Amino acid sequence: MTDLFSFIDDQHDQDAKIITQMRLLIDALKKHNHAYYVLDNPSISDGEYDSLRQKLLDLESQFPTLKQPDSPTDKVGDKPLPAFTQVMHDIAMLSLGNVFNFDELTAFIRRINDRLDSKNQHPEFEMELKLDGLAVSLKYVHGVFHQAVTRGDGRVGEDITHNVRTIRNLPQVLPACADIALLEVRGEVLMPKAGFEKLNRESAERGEKTFANPRNAAAGSLRQLNPAIASARPLAFFGYSVNQGLPSHITTQSGALEYLRSLGFETAPFGTAATPKGVQDFYENIAKTRADLPFEIDGVVVKVNSLDLQNDLGFLSREPRWATAYKFAAESAITRLVAVEWQVGRTGQLTPVGKLEPINVGGVTVSNVTLHNFGEIGRLGLMAGDMVSIHRAGDVIPKVSGVVLEMRDGAVSPIHLPKTCPVCESAVVLPEGEALARCTGGLYCPAQSKEALVHFVSRRAMDIDGLGEQWLIKFFEMGLIRTVADIYELVQHQDHLMTLEGLGEKSVNNMLAAIEKSKNTTLPRFIFALGIRGVGESTALNLAQHFADFEAIRRASADDFLTVPDVGEITAQSIHEFFQSTHNSEVIDRLLGAGVVWQAVQVSEAEAPLDGQTWVVTGTLSVMGRDEAKAHLQALGAKVSGSVSAKTSVLLAGEKAGSKLDKATQLGVNIVQEDEFVQLLMTHGRLSNDG
Structure with missing residues (x-):
């Protein structure tokens, strides 16, 4: 019995966690629905919104008994604005489901075939552009424009007739429809790209508000109480369906669009296809030419072409079964930051890398994202476990553009800077006022070794002319050299070096002779060769002149270094940290033990x-x-x-x-x-x- 109670408690805890996740998603979606449909001021992209909605759908599918009664997955939009007269739609203005790739498209088509009888299998599909504007319903009474209503929440919209009447390409009278008591045309009000750019340019010149994108501009124009404002805006209407009053001889969606064109309405390009591949080809062709279109689109709408089959297939609670939006790869999406790992660059800089729940962004599955530096984590206010917005445009490297704070729960944890290097365990420092943390094990850290080696042998450092960068890196990759001290032990591998392709006896002897010759150097060269952050040739010379003795430099405090000409607080701290590193000291001791020497520095x-x-x-x-x-x-x-x-x-x-x-x-x-x-x-x- 105890085990049974324990199981019940565990199940209750799991259900509570799932419900908490659902509530966070629901609250976020409601907030963004209101911003998008009511305020016309979306705070996230369509791709990010789709990510949130899909996460909620996945949870509701996996745990149907826990689905919340106010879930927005069953609703369209939000409540209409109180400033406009509310109008009940004769036929609900539903939204569309989404597919994002060919596999999802074929699954959508498979579901359609499963619901059709054998004689109607494999129907023809009509494809049209998914316009990025504001959906409206227009009514014509005996061929005269009568009313325009927004989608609203899908059942009730807002009367915006006074503004829509000002749209220049909208037919006000349809002579061919004089005998049709009620014709309902649905479509999209949008602002073409050229008009949008002109509007923003002129608004900026007058010091007025500019719009973030053409959709916001179009929606904002239609929500004006003064129709003169809408009239001054470059709006256009594109029809995409006839929901009432369509002549009976028209039996297809493509035929309905041709009918709209004959009446004088603008429609976006469309096509038909008999196979999934034909639909895919249309989608890919539109994707290629998308940038050249005069207006913004975010995908292709795929519909069963037969209007009778549309009626047979029917509707789900918020979308038709016979249509879907085949969306372009979103440039932004929302996913969870699972953890942060730290990478060490060739100069010792520690870079945080975010490990994500895999998400498709811009057509690519993203599971890792750079967070640049510890300062960026602070700027974003980021915590492990946060839901984050990921942005990727074209071939640009994905980045975290923000934290979805409304979805933060008790499972998040602070991101701490490591105290020691994840590669060599040397101390990690973050100078006050800086964003970049770094490993102090410059000579020792394998992540920094290549950079340290190339600098050490350079002409202005130890000047080992016979050991070029190509061979230096080759020896590093072979494991013959790990730190700069190993250079002076290459003589132990003389026979092996002579067997390498491209190296003969003479080349090896010249190389080893150059290494031996470099042991006799100067103190400024040696200090410069160590590659201490902030220490160039001039500072190295100042250090040698000031202290005269290398061991005195190794023992000096940060305050001691501040007395050296041209050495500021950051460089003084950097020098002190370098010599305080146990790992660096071990390498230096090996260099001195190998016979690196210099004449004493004497300046009276x-x-x-x-x-x-x-x-x-x-x-x-x-x-x-x-x-x-x-x-x-x-x-x-x-x-x-x-x-x-x-x-x-x-x-x-x-x-x-x-x-x-x-x-x-x-x-x-x-x-x-x-x-x-x-x-x-x-x-x-x-x-x-x-x-």
């Missing part, structure tokens, strides 16, 4: 005649490179900057000095030519008379 105060001066080097120097010139200047106590400003003391101008020389001249900065600079170096013993 007496040898700092340029102390307090800020120099800028520009143009081409003939006696030495600009890097060497910078090194001499810093050795003499000068601060070397990359840009000219009011704080610049001297500009060293080589050939083709360019814009920096112009700016220095404007600011009255002292300008020194190369021959004067050489004389300065000779005076202070930095160069001899023989160069």
Whole structure:
């Protein structure tokens, strides 16, 4: 008996969770129905709305006994606006079901065949464009335009006759229908693309509100109490059905559209097909030319062409059985963010990747989406378990465009930044005021190794000319090199290297000789080669000059680094974190143990005649490179900057000095030519008379 009670409790808990999910979806759909049908100001796209509705339909199909009595899956639209006279439709204006691919289309056609008797199997289908406007019902009494009513909630709509009467392409009198007591024509009021763009442009010039899309513009125009406003708007009416008064000799939907054309109504292009493949071909052709159409569409409406068979097939609660909307792949959809995983890039940046409940967006199934950085998570207010809006247009990478807050429940949890790198377990830091978190294990982290290796051997770093990037990456992929310290152990693999295609004995010997030669370097080069974030050649030289001893640099605090010229708070913190990393220290110890050495750095105060001066080097120097010139200047106590400003003391101008020389001249900065600079170096013993 205890087990039975336990089962009942578990079942009750499960039912409660399902009902909670249903209620969240119902409340969200009601809110968006009101925004779409009543306010004409949708806050989500059609694709996102369809995603929400489909999730509710799936739950109701899986748990039919839990279906809520106020579910909007059985209703169309929302209550009409109180500002307009309400009108009961003679025949309900229902909505359409949706299909999104050929499999769903064939399933729709299969259901039709299952309901038809054997002689009517495989009926002909009519296909027409699904116009993106506002559905209205028009009534003509003895051929004279009488009334226009919106869809409303499908049963009751709003009388907008005064506005529809102003639409220029709408026939006001139908002479051929003078003997028809009541003709009801249904169709779509829309705003062509060109008219929409002109309206928005002119509204913007007057400082007035602009519309988000042509449908909003059309619907907003028809909801004006002043018909003069609607009259000034570029609206058009396209008919798509005759619901009352159709002559008896017309027996098909395509015939009804031809009849509307004969009366002077505009209709969108349409066609017929006898097979599912024919329907698919029409759909694909329209999809290809969609961008060239003068108005917006969001799919193709597929209908059984025979009007008699339409009557036989009948209706469901909110849609006909004989028609469906074959929609284009939505560019936006809503799904659940299940979890967040973290990836480490080649520069150490941690990028959050959202793991989604798979959803079709823009014709592609999306299950992962980048969240860019930790700052973006905060900007979106995102939590694991949230329902999120996913947007993808064309070949653009899918992204999270927002959180559906009205569907947030108690199952969500905060997204925390990892304290350690998911790849190498080094500490993760997020500098104050920044959005990008990063791993501090630069020399050690496998995710950053390729970048660190290429930088380490570069000309301005350790200058290992015989070890090119191609072979460096090859050795990394083979597992011969994992960190920069492994470069100095390649000699242990000499015999194996000689067996590789493209490497002979001479090439290997030259490579190993270049590696051995690089062990004798300078402290600034070595510091630069470590690839510390924010430390370029100039800062590396400043660090070497300031501390003179490498071990002093390793022991220094962040505050100590702030006393170094050109080192700000962010760089100081970055340097300190780099040397505090146990993993980085292990690699550095291996480099020193392999025999990497440099001459001691000695700069006395007496040898700092340029102390307090800020120099800028520009143009081409003939006696030495600009890097060497910078090194001499810093050795003499000068601060070397990359840009000219009011704080610049001297500009060293080589050939083709360019814009920096112009700016220095404007600011009255002292300008020194190369021959004067050489004389300065000779005076202070930095160069001899023989160069």
